[in-house]
Every structure is written in C-alpha cells, then in structure tokens.
Amino acid sequence: MDPHASPSAITYYITASTAESLLYLDDQRAIKPHLAASYDVSTDGKSFTFKLNQDVTFQDDTPFNAAAVKWNFDRIVDPNFKAGGALSSLTGYTGTDVVDDYTAKVNFKDPFAPFLTYAAGGTLAFISPTATPKQGTAVNTTPVMTGPFKISEYVAKDHCTLTSWTVYERKSPWASQAGPGYLEKITWKFVPEAGTRTTTVESGETQMVDVVVGQDLTPLAANKDLKIMKKPWTGAPRIWLLNVILAPTDELEVRQAINYAIDKDAIVNTVYKGLGTKAIAPMTKVMLDDPSLEAYYPYDQNKAKQILDAAGWKGDSGIRQKDGKPLKLVLNAIDYGGGPEQTVILIQGQLREVGIDVQIKAQARPPWYEDNYKGATNGPVLFLRSGDLDGLYALFYSANVGTNFNWAMLKDNTIDQLLLQGRQESDPAKRNAIYLQIEKKLMDMAVSVPLVDELSVFVMRQNVYGLQFNGYTYPVVAGCYLS
Amino acid sequence: MYAYLMRRLLSTIPVLFGVLLLVFSMLHLVPGDPVKMMLGEFQTSPEQIAKLQSQLHLNEPLPQQFGRYVWNVLHGDLGTSIRSNKPVTQEIMDNLPSTLQLALAGLLIAGVLGITLGVLAAVKQYSWLDVGSMLVALIGISMPSFWLGLLFIFAFSLRFRLFPATGGGDLKHLVLPAVTLGLGAAAIIARLTRSSMLEVMRHEYVTTARAKGIKESRVIIRHALKNALIPVVTIFGLQFGQLLAGTVVIETVFGRPGIGRLIVDAILNKDFPLVQGIVLVVAVSYVIVNLIVDLVYAFLDPRIRYE
Numbered sequence: 001m002d003p004h005a006s007p008s009a010i011t012y013y014i015t016a017s018t019a020e021s022l023l024y025l026d027d028q029r030a031i032k033p034h035l036a037a038s039y040d041v042s043t044d045g046k047s048f049t050f051k052l053n054q055d056v057t058f059q060d061d062t063p064f065n066a067a068a069v070k071w072n073f074d075r076i077v078d079p080n081f082k083a084g085g086a087l088s089s090l091t092g093y094t095g096t097d098v099v100d101d102y103t104a105k106v107n108f109k110d111p112f113a114p115f116l117t118y119a120a121g122g123t124l125a126f127i128s129p130t131a132t133p134k135q136g137t138a139v140n141t142t143p144v145m146t147g148p149f150k151i152s153e154y155v156a157k158d159h160c161t162l163t164s165w166t167v168y169e170r171k172s173p174w175a176s177q178a179g180p181g182y183l184e185k186i187t188w189k190f191v192p193e194a195g196t197r198t199t200t201v202e203s204g205e206t207q208m209v210d211v212v213v214g215q216d217l218t219p220l221a222a223n224k225d226l227k228i229m230k231k232p233w234t235g236a237p238r239i240w241l242l243n244v245i246l247a248p249t250d251e252l253e254v255r256q257a258i259n260y261a262i263d264k265d266a267i268v269n270t271v272y273k274g275l276g277t278k279a280i281a282p283m284t285k286v287m288l289d290d291p292s293l294e295a296y297y298p299y300d301q302n303k304a305k306q307i308l309d310a311a312g313w314k315g316d317s318g319i320r321q322k323d324g325k326p327l328k329l330v331l332n333a334i335d336y337g338g339g340p341e342q343t344v345i346l347i348q349g350q351l352r353e354v355g356i357d358v359q360i361k362a363q364a365r366p367p368w369y370e371d372n373y374k375g376a377t378n379g380p381v382l383f384l385r386s387g388d389l390d391g392l393y394a395l396f397y398s399a400n401v402g403t404n405f406n407w408a409m410l411k412d413n414t415i416d417q418l419l420l421q422g423r424q425e426s427d428p429a430k431r432n433a434i435y436l437q438i439e440k441k442l443m444d445m446a447v448s449v450p451l452v453d454e455l456s457v458f459v460m461r462q463n464v465y466g467l468q469f470n471g472y473t474y475p476v477v478a479g480c481y482l483s
Numbered sequence: 484m485y486a487y488l489m490r491r492l493l494s495t496i497p498v499l500f501g502v503l504l505l506v507f508s509m510l511h512l513v514p515g516d517p518v519k520m521m522l523g524e525f526q527t528s529p530e531q532i533a534k535l536q537s538q539l540h541l542n543e544p545l546p547q548q549f550g551r552y553v554w555n556v557l558h559g560d561l562g563t564s565i566r567s568n569k570p571v572t573q574e575i576m577d578n579l580p581s582t583l584q585l586a587l588a589g590l591l592i593a594g595v596l597g598i599t600l601g602v603l604a605a606v607k608q609y610s611w612l613d614v615g616s617m618l619v620a621l622i623g624i625s626m627p628s629f630w631l632g633l634l635f636i637f638a639f640s641l642r643f644r645l646f647p648a649t650g651g652g653d654l655k656h657l658v659l660p661a662v663t664l665g666l667g668a669a670a671i672i673a674r675l676t677r678s679s680m681l682e683v684m685r686h687e688y689v690t691t692a693r694a695k696g697i698k699e700s701r702v703i704i705r706h707a708l709k710n711a712l713i714p715v716v717t718i719f720g721l722q723f724g725q726l727l728a729g730t731v732v733i734e735t736v737f738g739r740p741g742i743g744r745l746i747v748d749a750i751l752n753k754d755f756p757l758v759q760g761i762v763l764v765v766a767v768s769y770v771i772v773n774l775i776v777d778l779v780y781a782f783l784d785p786r787i788r789y790e
Contacts, residue, residue, distance in 0.1 A: 005568075079530060082568075137569050156567070156577065157748070158651050158740035191649050191738035195633055199648050203641045206649075337747060366753035 001151055001160070002139050003125045004076045007084040009385055009474075012122035013210070014160055014188055016470055017181075017478035019125035019145040022050050022069070023116060024173040025387055025471025029234070029286075031116055032173050035064060035126065035146065039119075045111030045424055048119070052102040058128035059165055060144045066104035070096035071129040073106065088394060088404070089118035111424035113431065114390035121387055121472055148172060148180045148478050162186040162477075174468045174476050182466070182481035201226065201459055207482065208460035208467070210475070214273030220459050221274075227462055230455045231469040232286040235386035236395060237279035238343065240331070240449040241408040243379040248327055253311035254356075255446035259297035261304035261354040262347055262449055271342045275457055279450035281439045282396075286453070287389055290436055296443045304354045313355070320355035328357040329378035332371050335362035343451060344381055372407040380407055383454060387472045389435040393419045396442065408447045415441060491777055495770050502766040506759045507552050511545070538563075539756075556763065562756035566749075571760035574745065579764070581651045582741035585664060585733065586726045588657055592665030593672055593722060598708075598715065600669070601676025605711075606703060608681065616673060623670030628729055632663040632736040649738035660737040664729050668722045675718055679711040686710075713783050720776030724769045 003015050024034040033039075036050035056064035073096050076086045092109040099105050108115065118124055131144035141154035149162040164180045171178035189206060191197040194213045200206040202223065212220060220226055242249045242258065249255055264278045277285070281293045313320040313327050320327040331347065333340035340362035348358040361377055372380050384391055384405060393400070397419050400406035418438045425431045442448065456473045466480040518535050539562075540548050555561070561571035597620075604616040639659060640648035646659050683689065684707050692702045731743035742761055749757040 082531065137567075140568060155651075155740060156574075157734075157744045158581075158738075189649060189738065192744070193633075193736050193738065196636055196648050196736055196738055199636050199641050203644055203648065205640065205647050337751065364751040364753065366751075 001141055001143050001154060003122055003127065003143070004072070004086040005082060005084050005140065011084075012472065012474045014151070014162070015122050015125060015143075015145070015147075016474040016476045017186070018147040018149045018151050018162060019122060019127075019143075020056075020147050020172075021120055021122070021125045022052075023120035025117060025120040026173065027231070027469050027471060029387070029471040031120055034120070034173055036119075039116070041116070041426060045113060045426055046109070047105055047107050048115055049099070049103065049105045050119075052104065053170075054102050055170065056146055058126075058131065058144055058146050059150050060128050060131040062128045062130040062144075064126065064146055065101050066096075066098040067101075068126060068129050069104040069106070070098055072126050073124070075132075076124075084123070086123035089115075089121060089123050110420075111426075113423055113426045114388040117388035117390070117471075122474060148175075149186065157190055159190065160188045162188070172478065174470070175479050181478045186477055186480070198459075201461065204461065207464050208458055208477075208480075210456070210458050212275070212457055212459055214271055214275050217274045217457070225462055226459055227464075229458045229460070229467055231473050232277075232284060233383070233385060233454045233456055233473045234284060234287055234471070235391050236282055236382075236384035237284045237450050238276070238381065238383050238452040238454055239279065239282060240347070240381045240451060241379045241395070242447055242449065243375050243377065243407070243409050244445075244447055245409045246375055246378055248313075248329055249378045251311060252446060253307050254313070254327070256297070257304040257307040257311075257354065258351065258356065259446050259449050260300045260307065261356070262350050262451070263299045264451055265299065266350070267343055267346055268452055271346065272452055272454075274455075276452040276454045279453045281450055282392060282442055282448050283386075283389055283435070283439065284453040287391075288432060288435055288439065290439075292436075293439060293443065297446075301354055308355065315355050318355065319357045326357060327355060328359065330359045330361050332368055332377040332380040333360050333362045334365055334368050334380075341381070347381075372405075373402050375401075375407070375409040379448075381451070382407075385472065389431065390419075390423060392435065392438055392442075393423065396438075396447070410445075410447050412445070487781055488778065491774055495774060498770055499767065502763060502770070503553055503556065504549070506763045506766070507549050509759055509762070510539075510755050535565075561760035561763065564749075564754055564757045566752050566754045566757070571756050574757060575742070575760055575764055578740055578742050578745045581739060582727070582730050582734070582743060584657065585660055585730055585739065585741060586723065588661035589664035589668065589726045589729070590719070590723055592661055593668035593726075594719065596665065597669040597672025598676050598712075600673040601715075602680055602703065602708060604673065604677040605680035605684065613677075617677070620670035620673040623666045623673075626667075628663055628667060629732050629736050631666065632660070632733060635659045635663055636736075651739050651741075656739070660733045660739060663736075664726055664733045667729070668726060671722065672715060672718060676711065676715050679714050680707060683707045683711040709783065713780065716776055716779050716783060720773045723772045727765060727768065 001011055001014065003011060003019055020035050022034060022036040024032045026032055035053055035056055037053050038051045040049045052064065052066060058064060073090060073093060075081055076083050076090055077093050092112055094107045094109050097105040097107065126146055127139065128144040132139050142151045148165055148168040150165045151160060152163040153161040162185065164184050166180055168180040169178060191200065194211065194216065197209050198212055198216045198220065201209040221228055242255050244250055268276055268278055280296065281288065308320055312322045315321055331344055333344045340360050344360055348360055351358050368380065371377050384395065394405045396406055396408065396410050396415055398411040398416050401409050401411060415438060418434055422431055422434045422438065425434055456469065458467060458475060460467065463483045464480060465483060468476045468479055470476055518532055518541065536542055540551055559572055563569070564571055564574050567574065600616040600620065604613040607613050636648045636659065639645045647656055650656050689702060689707055692706045730741055731747055734741040734743040742765065746758065746761045749761065
C-alpha cells in the first residue's frame with residue numbers, strides 16, 4: 001500500500017480514496033488543483049512551483065507543507081529505497097526547494113512536461129513524514145495519508161478495510177460537497193478466482209466487483225439486480241512488443257506481416273466480449289485518437305502472405321522457410337497459474353494460418369521480466385497503465401532497453417529525439433502533434449502489434465451510487481453510497 | 484513408552500536436517516541469477532543488487548551460508564520477504580492460523596464423516612447403506628476439489644444464500660471450504676474404515692464378545708472399531724499432509740488467506756526467502772503430525788511400544 005514502493009496497480013485502486021497528490025487528473029484527463037491550490041512552470045520547463053493549500057493535514061495531524069513535499073519526493077529517489085512506479089515519475093529530479101512553508105519548487109535536470117500529469121497520479125501521493133519513519137514495515141500495509149478514508153486494516157490475500165476519516169473537511173476534486181465520504185467503512189476483498197468473485201456480487205455478499213471475465217459479462221448485464229460501469233484504460237493497450245534485434249522479428253517484413261495477419265476483431269469478440277475494443281496504436285485511443293492511425297494494418301491474411309513471399313519466406317502449406325530455416329518465433333507470456341492468456345493462444349493460431357510458427361513461452365512474472373530485459377524472446381504481450389503520452393518514453397526510448405519497458409529493444413535516434421521533444425513541449429496541441437508523429441513512425445516500423453484497448457469494468461448492485469474514475473482510470477470509491 | 488518416544492524424537496533429527504539442506508539448496512539450484520530474478524519488475528541499480536546479494540550472504544562460501552542459515556532458523560529467523568519487506572516468520576504467522584484452521588476443520592469433517600460412513604457400510608454390508616456410503620465415497624475421491632468448491636458456491640452461496648462464498652473470519656466463512664477440503668479425505672477414510680472393520684469383525688474376539696451377550700453397539704465401538712482404527716490413524720497423518728497441500732486450491736477458490744495462497748504467490752514472484760520459509764514450516768508440520776500419529780498408533784496398539 002506504500003504508493004512510492006508499489007509496482008502493483010491494485011495499490012492505486014485502493015489509495016485513490018485514501019491518498020492525495022499535488023494535482024488531480026479528472027475523468028476527462030484535465031489537470032485540476034488538489035493539495036496544491038495553484039502551480040507555475042518555469043520558462044525553461046525544468047522547475048515547477050506549487051502553492052499549497054494551508055488547511056491540509058495528514059491523518060496523524062502532521063501538517064502538509066512544503067517540507068512534507070520535499071521529504072516525500074526525496075524518499076522516492078533515495079538510492080536506499082526500493083521505489084516502484086514512482087521513480088519514473090520523477091525522472092531527472094534534482095531536488096525540492098522549500099521556498100516557504102506552503103510553497104515548494106520541484107526541480108529537474110531537463111525540461112519535464114509530463115510531470116504535471118505525474119504530480120496528479122497515485123505514485124506521487126503523499127504519506128506522513130512524521131508517522132512513516134516510526135511505522136517501519138507497517139507503511140507497506142497502513143500508510144498514513146491525507147485522503148478522506150484511512151487504511152485501517154490490511155490482511156494480505158484477504159481484505160483491506162478503509163474507514164472514514166471523519167475530521168476531513170475539505171472538498172475533494174471528485175466530490176460534490178465538502179467533508180468525508182458517505183460510507184463509514186469500505187472493504188476491498190481480494191478474491192482471485194473470477195467465478196467466485198462474480199458470484200459474490202450476484203448473491204449480494206459484495207456490492208461491487210472488478211475484473212470480470214469476458215464470458216461472464218453478458219449474463220451479468222442481463223441480471224436486473226446489477227448495473228455495469230465501464231471506462232477505457234489510459235496508457236498502452238494490450239500490446240505485443242516485437243523484438244527488433246532477434247530473428248525473425250528483426251526483419252521489418254516479418255513484423256508487418258504479423259500485424260496484417262492478426263485479427264484483432266476476433267480477439268475482441270471471442271476473448272474480451274465487451275471488456276475491450278480494437279487497438280490502433282501503442283497508446284490507447286482515449287490518449288490519442290487520429291484517423292491516420294486507424295488506417296494501419298487492416299486484417300488481411302493475403303497481404304501478410306504476399307509480404308512474406310516477397311521477403312523470401314516461402315512455403316505453400318505448413319511453416320514457411322528461408323535458407324532452410326523455419327519461420328519460428330517465441331512469444332513471451334505471463335502464466336499466473338492457469339496457463340497463458342487466451343489472447344496469445346489466438347495469436348498463435350492466427351499466425352499459423354499464414355505459415356508462422358509461434359511458440360508460447362508461458363512463465364511466472366520474474367523470469368518473464370528477466371527474458372524481457374535480455375530480449376531473449378521475440379517479445380512479450382503486456383499492457384502499461386500511464387496517464388500521459390510520455391508512457392511511450394518508457395516503452396520505446398533507447399536508454400530503456402534492458403530495463404522497464406523497452407522490450408522491443410528499439411534504439412532509434414529519430415524516435416529518441418521526438419520522445420525528448422514530447423517531454424520538453426508544454427503546449428498541449430504541440431505535444432499531441434509530436435506524439436502522433438511518434439506513433440505513426442512506430443507503426444511504420446511495426447515494432448509492436450497493438451491488440452486491444454482494455455476497459456476497466458465494475459459490476460455493482462443497483463443500489464450502489466457514486467463510483468467515479470480518476471484520469472488514470474483508477475476507481476474512486478470515496479464518494480460511493482448505498483440508496 | 485518413554486524409550487519409544489525418545490527413539491521417535493531422535494529419528495526426526497536427520498529428517499529435519501535433510502529438510503533444511505533441501506530448502507537451503509533451493510536458492511542455489513535455480514538457473515540464472517536468483518537476485519536478478521527476485522528483483523524482477525523493480526527498477527534496480529547495481530548497488531541495490533549488490534546490497535541484496537550481501538543481505539542474502541550469497542557472496543560467502545556455501546558451507547558458511549548453510550551454517551548461517553541453520554543458525555538463523557534455529558533462532559527463528561527465516562529471512563525477509565523480497566516482495567513485502569516483512570520478516571518471513573511474520574508472513575507465515577499471519578497466514579498459518581487460517582490454513583491450520585481450514586486443514587483441521589477439513590480433517591475433522593473427514594474423520595467424522597469417513598469413520599461414520601465406513602462403520603455403517605461395514606456393519607450393514609451389502610445393504611443400500613453400504614452401497615450408498617461407498618457411492619458417496621467414490622464421488623468424493625473422483626471429484627476435483629476446485630470444481631466441487633465452485634458447485635458448493637453456486638448452490639449454497641448464490642442459490643440458497645446460506646454461507647458466504649469468500650473470505651476468512653468466523654465459522655460461517657469456514658463451512659464451505661472445510662467441507663470441500665474434507666470430502667475427498669473422508670472418502671478415502673470411509674473406504675479404509677470399511678475394509679478394516681470388515682476384517683476385524685471376522686476375528687474371534689469379536690465373536691467372543693457377542694457370545695458373552697455384550698450389546699452389538701458396544702461390540703462394534705469398543706471391540707471392533709478401536710482395532711480397526713489402527714491403519715486409519717496412519718492414514719490421518721498422511722491425509723493431513725494432503726489437506727495442507729489441498730488448501731492451495733481451496734484458498735484460491737474461496738478467496739481465503741493462508742499458507743497455500745502465500746506459497747503460490749511467493750513462487751510466482753520468485754520470493755525465495757518466503758518460499759524457503761514456507762516449505763520449511765510445512766515440512767516440519769508434516770514431521771510433527773506424523774510423530775503424533777506414531778505416538779497415537781503406539782497408544783492404540785501396545786505391541787508397537789516394545790518393538
């Protein structure tokens with residue numbers, strides 16, 4: 001539950017109602033003031049000055065001030081601290097100046113335009129500088145934050161209980177009125193088995209469930225006791241990154257053929273069944289939508305076969321060959337204990353139809369990561385949650401080869417330059433133009449197969465109201481109530 | 484009895500030493516760099532990798548590492564979980580009560596149901612009671628526990644709304660997982676009890692007891708059952724191990740916390756200190772339970788103490 005240490009999305013599901021950041025990204029992805037009443041960006045784009053609200057305290061009554069901002073950000077970049085996703089949100093951080101009690105100036109080595117979005121994210125939420133050092137490892141389960149709900153109990157693999165922090169008097173950016181939430185207590189139950197999880201909301205044992213599987217959605221939608229809320233995930237879609245330095249995906253023609261040969265509609269219709277839509281680019285449509293991206297790689301098996309024939313990969317039936325070598329590649333897939341996901345099995349079948357033999361390497365997360373760092377396979381299928389188009393930096397900047405997440409092993413000067421420009425440009429329209437250029441170039445190079453824009457889906461009882469999603473698509477349950 | 488007890492206690496020492504050696508070897512038998520595997524998805528610097536290597540003493544000679552490991556285990560220090568940063572002992576103690584509660588409840592159900600069905604089937608051999616009991620036992624053995632669990636959830640949580648489908652906590656939450664877990668073991672115990680009872684009831688001392696005019700129920704319980712239970716008790720020990728292993732599936736299906744889910748997550752996350760700690764605790768539990776079974780065995784059959 002430590003927002004600075006966690007690499008898991010589930011942390012931010014929960015802390016969206018207990019933690020607060022300098023800014024807030026609303027469900028339309030507009031940046032709004034939160035713990036900071038206002039902000040100012042220096043002309044060189046390297047410094048961000050935040051004027052803090054003066055009525056904020058942590059849940060242990062420690063005042064929230066500029067010193068607390070500095071303490072939190074310094075903690076994340078401390079080499080002795082094992083940071084999670086928070087570290088990349090502070091790339092190039094050189095320090096925070098405490099200008100006065102309620103003014104903090106956050107400095108970076110280079111211009112860092114996406115910082116405003118990151119400053120509104122859960123990874124840069126604040127924990128008490130007084131309570132945390134005394135808590136020891138308890139910060140991992142019950143961190144002390146500033147939000148309207150406290151994490152009062154965390155039982156691993158069972159549940160996490162949030163209780164209303166009754167002295168909370170401010171008006172949260174998602175709320176219609178000031179004060180704490182309507183509910184006294186909210187319990188997140190961790191139920192790993194999808195069928196069991198779904199049953200709990202049908203029987204009324206729980207009021208709301210997340211992560212339903214495709215085949216369950218239709219019967220749930222037909223259940224009059226239930227209603228469904230969907231919201232597209234921000235960041236990268238479910239995407240197959242193609243390793244550009246390992247044969248045979250080191251050949252542009254092979255990567256293009258793969259893109260033509262995969263029927264994304266079939267994946268959406270048979271596996272996702274209402275839990276996703278067809279992806280068109282390395283960032284989801286909700287991040288950047290453009291007709292030019294829609295035109296790339298329509299499903300066309302004949303086109304794929306022609307490209308492979310022209311590239312010398314021949315074979316009337318069965319697996320194609322070139323110079324005596326079969327057209328064989330390895331797809332790196334995570335196995336959470338129930339085998340690889342259905343999407344990769346469909347991909348395997350679809351590519352077999354054009355003569356490409358896909359071997360699925362299904363494995364646990366740590367060796368999956370290890371193979372990705374080394375580029376040991378022809379690439380993994382993954383998703384990446386990100387609130388900013390700068391998520392492309394993590395996926396395709398050359399310095400991120402061997403680390404998170406340039407697992408296409410791409411080293412391209414033009415892409416690098418454009419990604420840096422995107423970080424430096426503060427004008428939203430100009431930034432979008434830069435990222436559109438990047439996405440088109442990435443699609444030309446066929447370094448990935450964007451598969452499915454996934455939806456965050458919550459199924460709830462009819463008497464549940466008030467669920468909201470923040471701009472990162474995490475659910476804010478603080479405003480929920482039961483009629 | 485004392486000598487027997489001492490002999491059995493001493494015999495556990497080499498077993499436990501072997502367990503320690505195997506558990507220690509786990510980390511070194513894994514292909515690749517275990518530290519890089521463990522840090523996996525975290526963005527780590529070479530300094531952090533070196534720090535973890537030093538923390539795990541991987542730069543020391545193997546015998547020294549093993550000596551340190553044994554010393555730490557004897558002092559209750561099983562290391563620190565890579566994922567949660569919590570002491571492994573604490574992680575295990577947080578989860579063990581829930582699993583023990585489930586395994587013991589499963590064992591209780593297995594024992595009561597299995598012995599009752601087995602005795603009834605033997606006493607009323609070839610009757611509908613015999614056929615019915617053995618049919619239930621056959622179904623219990625054949626049905627995978629995850630499927631049985633989902634059926635119970637569908638029936639008793641969704642349709643009849645009698646029991647919650649998920650979570651730890653009070654007795655109500657324990658019923659469905661314990662019954663699911665216990666049914667398979669109950670089937671095995673029922674079949675064994677039946678065959679053991681049938682064999683014992685042919686012995687002359689049972690005929691003698693009946694000839695003396697002792698009530699049939701007393702003959703069955705006092706004379707036949709006590710002797711028929713000797714092989715059943717042995718199976719109890721083995722079944723306890725099976726039930727501990729079975730909690731992995733049951734805890735996942737019913738969303739209960741426990742050692743089963745803890746070890747699956749630890750394996751998937753390559754959290755070696757946690758895996759080592761759990762394997763050690765489970766192995767030691769198994770050794771202790773089998774020791775208890777041997778002692779009960781000696782109580783039930785006095786001949787064993789003098790052999």
